[in-house]
Amino acid sequence: MHYDWNLALLWEYRVAFADGLMLTMQLTVVTIVFGTVIGYVLGVLLSITARIMQPVKALIYLYMAIFGWLPLLVLMVWMYYFLPALLGIRMSGVMVAYIALSLNLSAFIADVIRGAIAEIPKSYVDAGKAIGMPFPLILRRIIFPEIVRISLPAMVALYINQFKWTTLASVLAVTELLHTANTIMIQTYRSLEAYTAIALIYLVVVGLGNLAYFQLQRMEFFKQRA
C-alpha cells in the first residue's frame, strides 16, 4: 500500500504542535505537583496508627476509592457536566482537567507513600529516638529520604502515566497534544501525519523521562543498600 506523506504539513503546524506540547507539559507538571503534595499528606496520615485517626483514615480511603477507582475519563466528564448542574460550580475544561488529574494521581500516590512508610523498619526510627532526635527531625532526616528512595520506581511510573493521561483532557476541548492533532486532522484530512507526529512527540518525551529515571537510579542517594 502506498501513502503520500505530507511532511510539510507538520512544519506548517509547528506552532500548534508546540503550543499543544506546552499545555500537555503544564498539565503534567502542575498536576504532578498538586497530586504529589496531596498524596504525601494522605499517605502520611494513613500511616499513623493512633486509634483517634480511624475516622480520618476511613474518609481518606473513601477519597481514594472515589478518585482512584473511577476511570479518569468518567471523572472528568462527571466534573465538567454534572458539577454545574448539582452544585452550581462552573469550571472551564482546562480547570477540570487540572483538578481531576491531580485528585486521581493523589489517590495512587497516597497508597504508594503508605506502602513506603510501612516498609521502613522500626529500628531506623528507634535509632533516631535513642540519640534524642525529635520526631520532626526523624521525619526529615530518616523517614522522608527513605520514602523518596523506596517509592521512586512507583512514582516514576505514575508520573510517566500522568503525562499520557493528559490526552483525556482532549474530550473537554483542552488544546493539549491530542486535541491539537484532532484539530489538524479536521482542517487538513491528514490524520496519519497529525497522529504520527504526536505519537513521536509522546515517545520522545516518555523516552527522555525514562532516561532521567535511569540516571536517577545511578545516583548514590537512590541506591538501595541492605
Added chain:
Amino acid sequence: MFGAHTVLKGFNLDIHDKQRVAICGPSGTGKSTFLRCLNLLEHIWHGAISFRGTRIIEAHRGKARVLVNENEHRCKVGMVFQEFNLWPNKTIIDNITEGPIYLKKQDRAAAIEKAKELCALVNVDPFARSANSRLQPKYPGQLSGGQRQRVALARALAMDPDVLLLDEITSALDPPLAAEILRYLKKINETFHIPLILVTHHVEFARSLATRLLFMKDGRVIVDAAADQIDQYYDHQDFKRYLQPMADDGG
C-alpha cells in the same frame, strides 16, 4: 508493663559512676525493657527513675509523668542495639555525625573529624579506596557484623553520653567478634570513664566485662553481686537452672 503483661516488678537499682554493670537472665525477663525505660523509649507503669540525681520519670498505676525533656535526656544516654540499627543508606561517617550535627549543632567539619577519630578508636575504616585510588565513603552494608556493632558504638559515643546502654550487643555476633567488642567496651570505659549497663544472655561475657553482675528472672533481680564474687551464687537455684543448659553445651 507491656499491655497487660508486667515485665518488671519491685525493681530497685542504684548504679554508680564508672561501673560496668551487666544484667543477665532468660529471655522475656525484662532486661531490655529496663534499658528502654532508662532511655525513656518505654515508660514505667509505677515507680520512678532518677538519673544523675534528677528524677526523670515518675508513674503511678499507669499514669506516667516525664519530668525532663525526653530528647535532651536521650542525648545523654547512649544506646546500642542488638541489631546495630545503623541507617543502611547513610555512610558510616553520616551515621556517626547525624546526632552531633543536627542535635548538638556541631560544626560539620568538626563532627566529621571527631567521627574519624571514633572510627579509629573502634578500628573501623570509614572509607574504601576505589579502583582509581580515590577514597569512597563506606556504607554499613560493606562492613562485617562486628564492624557494624563497633560503628554503632562510635555513633553512641559521638553524642558524649553520660552512660552507655548496651542491649544484647553481642547476640548477633560469633564468639571471636563478641570478644573483640568486649575489648573495645573496656577500652571505652577506661578511656572515657563512661559507666556501662550491659544486657546479655552470656554470663561469661558479662563476667569478663562487668564490675557488677545482676541476674534477673520474671522481672525481679535474683542475684546482685560484684562480678568477681559471682561464683558464690552458682548454687542459687534459679541461677543454677539458667546456667545448666550452657554447661551441658560445654559453655
